[in-house]
Structure formats: structure tokens, C-alpha cells
Amino acid sequence: MLYVLFSLLNGEISQDEYLKANNTVILKKELPRRIYGFIFFYKDYYYIVINKFISYYKQKKTILHELAHMELRHLDKKTLLEFKIEGLEDEADEYVKHLLENLN
Numbered sequence: 001m002l003y004v005l006f007s008l009l010n011g012e013i014s015q016d017e018y019l020k021a022n023n024t025v026i027l028k029k030e031l032p033r034r035i036y037g038f039i040f041f042y043k044d045y046y047y048i049v050i051n052k053f054i055s056y057y058k059q060k061k062t063i064l065h066e067l068a069h070m071e072l073r074h075l076d077k078k079t080l081l082e083f084k085i086e087g088l089e090d091e092a093d094e095y096v097k098h099l100l101e102n103l104n
């Protein structure tokens with residue numbers, strides 16, 4: 001089985017399985033209100049930091065957003081840190097939208 005975001009979205013694998021297979025750790029921290037979360041790569045692990053003050057729904061969406069950056073390999077270039085900030089859309093949002101549209 002492929003551990004890709006599409007498999008997670010259509011329920012073939014759980015979030016925990018996905019995270020484990022991709023060496024990814026999720027941390028919930030106090031962040032400024034408009035920063036939903038960010039991702040960085042450090043010593044073979046991806047760390048996704050989520051703002052613990054945003055709603056559960058926004059947390060889920062932000063995790064998906066950061067996983068999309070991971071899957072699109074945006075962090076393999078020299079981008080060491082990628083933020084999800086309120087109101088800003090980027091390629092990761094487009095990717096998640098595209099996956100959701102193709103679920104069924």
C-alpha cells in the first residue's frame with residue numbers, strides 16, 4: 001500500500017499510519033492567532049507544529065495542508081520552514097483541493 005495523502009483522505013490508512021510511514025511528528029503549541037501551523041524537517045523527521053488555539057476543524061485542515069507540502073517535496077529544496085497563515089493560499093491548498101475533488 002502506498003502511504004500517500006490520497007490514501008489517508010479516502011480512509012485506506014489512518015493518520016497515525018501515514019505519519020509513522022513518513023517519519024512525521026505533530027506537535028500542538030501556543031502560536032500567534034493568525035499562524036495556523038508550520039512544518040520543518042530536522043534530522044530525518046518532519047515536524048508539524050499546529051496552533052492549539054484554533055478549532056479542531058482548522059487544525060485538521062492545517063495538518064493536511066502541511067502534509068501536502070511534504071508530499072509535494074517543497075521541503076527538500078532549501079525551504080526549511082513553511083507556514084500556514086490565515087487567509088493565505090498556496091500550492092499545498094490547491095493540491096488538497098484537487099485530491100478531495102477526486103475522492104470518488
Ligand SMILES: [Zn+2]
Binds near residue numbers: 065069082083090
Ligand atoms: Zn502552505
